[in-house]
Amino acid sequence: MKRSNGWLALLGFGATVAAAGWLGARYSPRDLRTRLWYKRLEKPSYNPPNYVFPIVWASLYSLIAISGWRVWREEDSPERARALRLWAMQLATNAEWTRLFFGEHRPRLALANVVSLESMIVSYILAAKDVDSTSAACFVPYRCMGGICNLA
Numbered sequence: 001m002k003r004s005n006g007w008l009a010l011l012g013f014g015a016t017v018a019a020a021g022w023l024g025a026r027y028s029p030r031d032l033r034t035r036l037w038y039k040r041l042e043k044p045s046y047n048p049p050n051y052v053f054p055i056v057w058a059s060l061y062s063l064i065a066i067s068g069w070r071v072w073r074e075e076d077s078p079e080r081a082r083a084l085r086l087w088a089m090q091l092a093t094n095a096e097w098t099r100l101f102f103g104e105h106r107p108r109l110a111l112a113n114v115v116s117l118e119s120m121i122v123s124y125i126l127a128a129k130d131v132d133s134t135s136a137a138c139f140v141p142y143r144c145m146g147g148i149c150n151l152a
Contacts, residue, residue, distance in 0.1 A: 006073055013069040017061045020095040027103030034102050041107075060142050064091065067128065067138035074131050083127040083135070090120040118143075 029038045048056075068087045074080050093116055101110035121143050129136035 009072060010069045013065040017065040020091045021061055024095045024098035027098045029102055037105055063138040067135040070132045070135040071128055079130045083131050086120055086124040086127050090124055093117045093120055
C-alpha cells in the first residue's frame with residue numbers, strides 16, 4: 001500500500017536536501033582566502049560562469065528531493081529500502097564534496113569523493129528504476145553533471 005501523507009513527506013525530503021545544500025554552502029567560496037584560491041586554480045575552458053551554479057543546483061536539488069519522495073511513497077520492499085539508503089548516502093557524499101574542495105582546499109580528495117558520488121548516483125538510479133521509474137529519471141540530469149550521460 002502506498003503512503004498517503006505525501007505532501008508533508010515531500011516537505012521533509014525538501015528540507016533534508018536543503019539542509020545538505022546549506023551544509024555544503026557553508027564552505028562555498030565566500031571568504032576572501034577561498035575565493036582567491038579558487039580564482040587561481042586552472043579551470044577547463046568549459047567551466048561555467050559562477051552565476052550558473054545556483055540556478056543549476058536549485059533545479060538539481062529539487063529533482064533529488066522529488067526522486068527520494070517518490071521512492072519513499074512506494075510500498076515497503078527490499079528494493080525501496082536499498083534505494084532510500086543510496087539516496088541518503090549520495091546526498092551526504094554530495095554535501096561532503098564542498099567541504100573537501102572549498103573548505104579544506106583538497107581537490108584530490110574531492111575528486112575521490114566525486115568518483116564515489118558518481119557510483120552512488122548510478123547505483124541509486126538503477127535501484128530506483130526497480131521501484132519507480134520516474135524517480136530514476138529525476139536523477140538523470142544530476143548524473144549528467146559528471147559529463148557522462150549514458151546509463152548501462
